[in-house]
Amino acid sequence: MLVVTDLYAGYGMSEVLMGTSLAVKKGTVVALIGPNGAGKTTTMRTISGGIKPTGGKILLDGAPVQGFEPSHIARLGLAHAPEGRKVFGPLSVEDNLLLGAFTRLPRFFGFRAKAADDLEKVYDLFPRLKERYRQASGTLSGGEQQMLAIGRALMARPKVVLLDEPSMGLAPVIVDEVFEIIRRLKESGITLLLVEQSAKRALEVADYAYVMERGRIAVEGVPQELQKNERVIAAYLGN
Amino acid sequence: MDHAVIQLIVSGALMGLVYALVAYGFQLTYATSKSINFGQGELVMLSAFVSLTLTNTGLPYYLMIPGGLLFGVIAGLFVERAGVRLALEQKSEGWILMTIILGLFGISAAENIWGRDDRPFPTPIPTEPIQFFGVSITPLEISVAVGVVLIMVVIELFKRKTLLGKAFEAVSADRDAAELMGISATRTIMLSYGLSGLVAALAGILVSPITTVGPTMASALVLKAFSVAVVAGLESGFGVVIVGLFLGSLESLTSFYVGSGWREAPGLVLLILALAIRPTGIFGKAVIRKV
Numbered sequence: 382m383l384v385v386t387d388l389y390a391g392y393g394m395s396e397v398l399m400g401t402s403l404a405v406k407k408g409t410v411v412a413l414i415g416p417n418g419a420g421k422t423t424t425m426r427t428i429s430g431g432i433k434p435t436g437g438k439i440l441l442d443g444a445p446v447q448g449f450e451p452s453h454i455a456r457l458g459l460a461h462a463p464e465g466r467k468v469f470g471p472l473s474v475e476d477n478l479l480l481g482a483f484t485r486l487p488r489f490f491g492f493r494a495k496a497a498d499d500l501e502k503v504y505d506l507f508p509r510l511k512e513r514y515r516q517a518s519g520t521l522s523g524g525e526q527q528m529l530a531i532g533r534a535l536m537a538r539p540k541v542v543l544l545d546e547p548s549m550g551l552a553p554v555i556v557d558e559v560f561e562i563i564r565r566l567k568e569s570g571i572t573l574l575l576v577e578q579s580a581k582r583a584l585e586v587a588d589y590a591y592v593m594e595r596g597r598i599a600v601e602g603v604p605q606e607l608q609k610n611e612r613v614i615a616a617y618l619g620n
Numbered sequence: 621m622d623h624a625v626i627q628l629i630v631s632g633a634l635m636g637l638v639y640a641l642v643a644y645g646f647q648l649t650y651a652t653s654k655s656i657n658f659g660q661g662e663l664v665m666l667s668a669f670v671s672l673t674l675t676n677t678g679l680p681y682y683l684m685i686p687g688g689l690l691f692g693v694i695a696g697l698f699v700e701r702a703g704v705r706l707a708l709e710q711k712s713e714g715w716i717l718m719t720i721i722l723g724l725f726g727i728s729a730a731e732n733i734w735g736r737d738d739r740p741f742p743t744p745i746p747t748e749p750i751q752f753f754g755v756s757i758t759p760l761e762i763s764v765a766v767g768v769v770l771i772m773v774v775i776e777l778f779k780r781k782t783l784l785g786k787a788f789e790a791v792s793a794d795r796d797a798a799e800l801m802g803i804s805a806t807r808t809i810m811l812s813y814g815l816s817g818l819v820a821a822l823a824g825i826l827v828s829p830i831t832t833v834g835p836t837m838a839s840a841l842v843l844k845a846f847s848v849a850v851v852a853g854l855e856s857g858f859g860v861v862i863v864g865l866f867l868g869s870l871e872s873l874t875s876f877y878v879g880s881g882w883r884e885a886p887g888l889v890l891l892i893l894a895l896a897i898r899p900t901g902i903f904g905k906a907v908i909r910k911v
Contacts, residue, residue, distance in 0.1 A: 429800060455802035467797035469790045479783060480790050484802035492783040537802070 382407040382572050383428070383459075383541045388437035388447075390427040397423040399596035400437070403574075405541060410563070410573045412583035412604075414617060415593035421576040422464050424593070425545050428574075429461035430454040442540055456484045458540035464549065464576075466530040470519025474510050477518050477529055478503055481536030496536070503532040506562060524555035531562065545576045560586060580617035584608055592617070623754045628876050629869040634761045636868020637768040638827045642838075642845030643852065643860040644772055645819040649700075650854045651792040652805070652812040653708055655715045657699050659723025660820055661842025665835060666726050667692045667821035668828045669734050672741055681744045689821045696817020700810055708809070730835040738834035745829070764826045769861075771822055775815060776857055788812065840884065844871075847891040853901020863890075863902065 383405040391397040397420045405411045413421050426432045428439055430451035439447040446454050455461075460481070469477050479486070479496055486492040504511035507528045513521065518529055527547055534542050547563070548556040556579070563586050566573065577583035584590055584604040592600040592613055600613060607613045642664060646656045657663065671688035679687065703718035745763050749756035779785035790798040791808040799805055824838070831837055848867055852859035867887055875883040894901060 431796060431799070450804065450806075451796070451799035452802050452804040455800055461800045463797060463800060467794050467800075469793040469797065471793050472786065472789055476786050476789075480786055480798075480801050480803070483783065483787060486783055488784040489782045533801070 382442055383574065384438075384440040385424070385428065386438040386440075388424070388427060388434055388439065390423060390432050390434040390437075392423075392432070396435075397596055398427060398434075398437075401593070401596065401598060402437075403591050403598060403601075405572060405574050406589075407572050408570045409588040410567045410571070410575060410586055412580075412587035412590040413574060413576045413593060414578075414580040414583050414590060415599070416616070417578075419593040420596045421593055422545055425461065425463075425543050425574070425576055428454075429459055429463075429543060455537065458537075459543065460534035460537045460539035460541070461543040462530040462534040462545065462547070464545040466523075466526045468518040468521070468526050468529050468533070471517055473515050474518050474521070474529060475500070475514040477533050478510075478536050481533035482538075484537060499536050499538070503535055506535075506565070507532055524551050524558065527551065527555075527559055528562070531559075535566075540572060542571060542573045543576075544573060546578060547575075548577060548579055548582065556582070580613075625873070627755050628872045630755050630757060631761070632869040632872025633865045634757075634764055634868065635872070636848075636864040636866065637765055637861070638823055638841065638864075639845045639848045639867060640860040640864025641768045641772070641819055641823045641826075642842060643849035643864065644775075644857055645816040645823070646845070646849045647854055647857065647860065648775070648816040648819065649809070649812045652788060653704065653809045655704055655708060656719075657696070657704075657723075657813070657816060658716060658719040659699065659703075659726060660816070660845070661838035662723040662726035662730075663692060663695050663699070663817055663820035664824040664827075664838040664841065665833075666695060666730060666824075667817075668741065668824035668833045668837065669730055671821075671825050672739065672828065672833050673734075675742060685825060688825050689818050692817040692819075692821020692824075693814045694817070696813040696815070696820070697810060699817070700813035704813070705806070705809075727835050734835070736835060738832040738837070741828035741833050743829040747829075760829055764830070767822060767826045771819060772857060772861070775819075784811075843884070844887040847887040847894075849901075851890050851894040851901060853904025856901075856903035859901065859903030 385401060385403050388398050388401040389396060401424055413424065415421055423432060427434050430449050434447050438445060441457055441459055446457060478500060479492060482496050482499060486495055509525055510529060510532055521529060547559050560582055567586065575583055584607060587604050590604055590607055591598045600610060642660060645660050650656050667688050670691045671684055674684045674687045699719060699722055703722050704715040707714035707718060743760060745760045747758050747760050749758050779788055787803045788808055790803060791805050795805045844867065848860050848863045852863040867890060870886040871883055874886050
């Protein structure tokens with residue numbers, strides 16, 4: 382569904398990605414782990430178009446999308462819940478969700494009715510968002526904002542979801558909740574690329590994983606293998 | 621308060637509504653792109669000239685208005701394309717100079733095409749005053765007030781009730797995140813410049829029958845609108861109306877009691893006070909953000 386081949390990208394003169402390759406098959410959860418500064422978030426941002434790659438290919442559902450504007454890539458079926466959640470603070474929870482479905486809703490009137498089913502689904506998944514649907518999203522707690530960011534990405538009915546650091550800055554009990562949601566989404570057949578600082582949790586939920594180091598994929602495999610790989614244990618899984 | 625004072629306040633406030641409308645044009649583009657068209661006054665003036673020309677071809681008033689507004693939209697889009705987009709793409713502040721230059725071109729163009737003289741702007745709306753509780757007000761002045769309030773209500777409803785309007789707010793809140801939702805920031809900024817041009821054209825059409833039309837008709841107007849936008853803050857549509865009404869009344873009282881030479885003073889004093897005491901403006905929102 383998503384195939385990245387030999388990707389090069391960076392900020393200005395500094396190259397961050399130096400030949401990254403990875404693939405996410407339909408209906409699977411793939412984790413991308415590695416130390417800070419390895420290029421995980423840069424990979425995500427390059428896939429969704431925020432950074433223009435200087436080399437390599439990105440195929441979304443078989444079609445090349447490298448170099449496209451982010452809004453164009455989003456219309457082609459990629460939803461990116463970015464690092465730091467990036468909810469639209471002054472807008473209400475429900476408006477945030479509706480905007481998540483922007484690409485397939487009428488622009489002026491009747492959009493609420495057309496999105497009703499999807500809103501219902503997201504509210505089932507995150508009852509707390511339903512309680513606060515009229516509240517300005519900037520006033521939500523960090524965990525709630527993360528849930529909103531995930532819900533907003535799902536509203537697009539995307540082919541592929543990119544989820545960047547969902548546990549960042551959250552209390553452990555909230556992180557448990559977020560990963561429980563990811564597990565449920567996996568059961569429902571989502572195609573997901575997950576970047577996560579907490580390698581242990583990411584490997585628990587993933588079908589396949591890539592370990593990134595200095596802009597390249599250093600190790601890859603199914604989580605059961607990686608959990609036994611001495612290099613991975615030493616670097617990321619700790620005791 | 622005696623009637624003379626009320627009369628001064630009312631007629632000043634009506635002019636203040638025009639300042640508010642031009643200030644609202646600044647807000648529209650600032651919201652999406654954090655840029656404003658410093659040639660907004662020239663847009664007001666050019667739209668007024670085009671509308672006058674349309675009227676002189678014998679077009680009836682109610683058909684001239686859509687024509688003038690259409691010109692405003694096209695001119696707004698032109699400013700965005702020619703003066704703003706490249707600068708924003710390079711994260712440069714070049715749009716400031718570019719929009720000023722486009723404005724100067726506008727003045728030269730107007731002088732060459734229509735000449736330097738001020739011309740009257742014919743209107744079918746009656747100018748004989750009607751008495752309201754001892755205050756006299758002309759139907760023409762009422763039409764200005766109605767026009768300003770109507771267009772602002774329509775645009776605010778668009779922003780709050782339609783999905784495209786919410787997208788407008790989303791780009792304003794977080795441009796990158798809006799792009800990830802499939803909302804094209806470039807197109808949203810174009811839309812905001814188009815709307816801003818529309819608002820400028822309406823201001824030109826509404827104010828011309830009162831002030832006459834000339835190449836420099838809007839230079840004082842835009843200065844005051846800028847004061848209103850800064851004093852009210854660049855976010856609140858409601859704020860510019862309040863501050864506009866206040867400044868308009870204050871000017872009219874000043875020119876009567878202090879002297880007409882002092883007419884421009886209150887706007888500048890308010891601008892300086894706002895910049896010194898509260899640079900975000902009276903109605904400027906503190907951004908709610910949690911990380």
